[in-house]
Each structure stands twice: as structure tokens, then as C-alpha cells.
Amino acid sequence: MDSIDDILGELPLPPYVTAEDVTFAVKAVTVHAAEQWPDGPRCRNDRAPHPCRLHRWGRRVLMERGLSQREIESLVAEQTARQP
Numbered sequence: 036m037d038s039i040d041d042i043l044g045e046l047p048l049p050p051y052v053t054a055e056d057v058t059f060a061v062k063a064v065t066v067h068a069a070e071q072w073p074d075g076p077r078c079r080n081d082r083a084p085h086p087c088r089l090h091r092w093g094r095r096v097l098m099e100r101g102l103s104q105r106e107i108e109s110l111v112a113e114q115t116a117r118q119p
């Protein structure tokens with residue numbers, strides 16, 4: 036079974052990661068969080084198997100920006116807390 040991910044491949048990273056990209060990336064990772072489904076974790080936004088393309092893109096952008104796994108988690112936690 037070909038998933039849409041296999042067909043489209045990875046989203047391209049911006050050539051230079053700006054502060055604005057970081058904001059988008061944190062939002063992408065937060066909005067595209069995992070949700071538990073009977074067959075495993077899925078994206079709560081687009082129902083693709085987790086991590087979906089946008090979630091992966093967001094993490095790659097943040098890593099490209101030089102953030103550690105730990106810093107990424109804390110940014111995401113902050114963003115999650117800010118959501119209504």
C-alpha cells in the first residue's frame with residue numbers, strides 16, 4: 036500500500052531557517068501531534084500515521100536551526116499550553 040508520504044517524499048527545508056520558520060515549525064509539530072488509534076499513533080490533524088510529513092518537516096527545521104531534542108520538546112510544550 037502506497038501512502039501519500041511515499042508518493043510525495045519529504046517536504047523541502049527552507050534554504051536558511053529564519054526565526055519565522057521556527058515559529059511555523061513549532062506550530063506544525065504541535066498541531067500535528069500524535070493521537071492514539073487502534074492501529075497505532077496517527078496525526079490528530081490529518082490522520083496520517085504519526086509522525087506525518089508536516090510533523091517531520093517541523094522537527095527537521097528545528098534541528099537545522101540547531102535546537103536539541105530537549106529544546107524542541109520544551110518549545111512544543113509551551114506552544115501546546117498556549118492553545119485554547
Ligand SMILES: [Zn+2]
Nearest residue numbers: 067078081087
Ligand atoms: Zn499531520
